[in-house]
Amino acid sequence: MTVKKRTPEVKQKKLTIQDLAKIRDKAKATMTIRDGEGRGRVTVHMGTCGIAAGAREIMNALLDQLSKSKVKDVIVTTSGCAGFCRREPMATVEIKGHPPVKYVDLTPAKIRQIVKKHVLGGHLVVEYALAIGSETTY
Amino acid sequence: MMEDLSLHILDIVENAVAADATRITVTINENERRNLLTVRISDNGRGMSKKDARRALDPFFTTKGKRTGLGLPLLAQAAEHCGGGAVLTTVPNQGTKVAARFRYRHIDRPPLTAMVATITALVFGHPEIDFRYGHRVNGLVFRFASREFLGDPRSTPCLCPSIFRAAKKNLQTGLKKIGRT
Numbered sequence A: 001m002t003v004k005k006r007t008p009e010v011k012q013k014k015l016t017i018q019d020l021a022k023i024r025d026k027a028k029a030t031m032t033i034r035d036g037e038g039r040g041r042v043t044v045h046m047g048t049c050g051i052a053a054g055a056r057e058i059m060n061a062l063l064d065q066l067s068k069s070k071v072k073d074v075i076v077t078t079s080g081c082a083g084f085c086r087r088e089p090m091a092t093v094e095i096k097g098h099p100p101v102k103y104v105d106l107t108p109a110k111i112r113q114i115v116k117k118h119v120l121g122g123h124l125v126v127e128y129a130l131a132i133g134s135e136t137t138y
Numbered sequence B: 001m002m003e004d005l006s007l008h009i010l011d012i013v014e015n016a017v018a019a020d021a022t023r024i025t026v027t028i029n030e031n032e033r034r035n036l037l038t039v040r041i042s043d044n045g046r047g048m049s050k051k052d053a054r055r056a057l058d059p060f061f062t063t064k065g066k067r068t069g070l071g072l073p074l075l076a077q078a079a080e081h082c083g084g085g086a087v088l089t090t091v092p093n094q095g096t097k098v099a100a101r102f103r104y105r106h107i108d109r110p111p112l113t114a115m116v117a118t119i120t121a122l123v124f125g126h127p128e129i130d131f132r133y134g135h136r137v138n139g140l141v142f143r144f145a146s147r148e149f150l151g152d153p154r155s156t157p158c159l160c161p162s163i164f165r166a167a168k169k170n171l172q173t174g175l176k177k178i179g180r181t
């Protein structure tokens, strides 16, 4: 990083350590989950093909919807290209005890629906799904 | 294919994530006086062998079990097209650095566009990773560190709405002050 000492730092009202500690303490009870704990996992495909097709906006809509719904026991992560580049953006939803479901041709609105119906409600959104257990194609 | 630099950055950082990095640094330096924009992404992931590194900019090289590997070649192509270039430095088991230079005022230089979206997607898509982001626009500097918002790196922090909002707000206001989004 080529940052020289004389560079003026942008002055902004920074969150103090105390502010952050407060936020963190409030969240502590449910702060951490490990894989295998919690309700499940949503993986957004973030290979180059996914990113070019809009995966970033899918990820941000997913995060926003989960956080609005106060869902704290779902792991969000990314993976590379799944080999269905033409159906990107894609995400895989894995709810504990159920086979993984791949959703294709996503939009921010679709991923929000998927959070509400599948992640929260437990009902697969058939219209947007590619496969169950990645063999069966709809 | 990739119309803005913040998307290239996301893509190159996702390579570092896939290489099991635990610390990733993104540095952007915009210097209008020198007509230069540089982007550096460094990670402490598994690195690449000399042989793989030589082929990394080849669109038909990937180690991910598919036919093409486009992230690095697309960035290199964009940079070269704008009077600059990309340099890959990598050491097995130590990490990788990708640096790209663009002529700032080159007519085809992709705009940066949406760094807030790129950083929030990375930080909350990988809360276990220590992300650092520094962005300098001429004289002004903004710095962001995911550790200021997320706790213990040894366990996966869950998505906490207040922390998500606080980090996003911090990025928005910080970048606004240096004239970026």
Ligand SMILES: Nc1ncnc2c1ncn2[C@@H]1O[C@H](COP(=O)(O)OP(=O)(O)OP(=O)(O)O)[C@@H](O)[C@H]1O
Pocket: A046, A047, A048, A049, A080, A081, B015, B016, B019, B043, B045, B046, B047, B048, B056, B061, B062, B063, B064, B068, B069, B070, B071, B072, B073, B095, B096
């Ligand atoms: N930061 C890194 N650390 C270690 N290896 C890397 C890194 N970045 C790239 N590589 C290696 O270089 C290869 C090519 O990367 P590139 O981004 O061009 O394509 P890809 O990631 O394989 O596929 P795509 O980006 O098209 O989804 C990768 O498969 C990986 O083996």
Ligand SMILES: [Mg+2]
Pocket: A047, A048, B011, B014, B015, B070, B071, B072
């Ligand atoms: Mg890649």
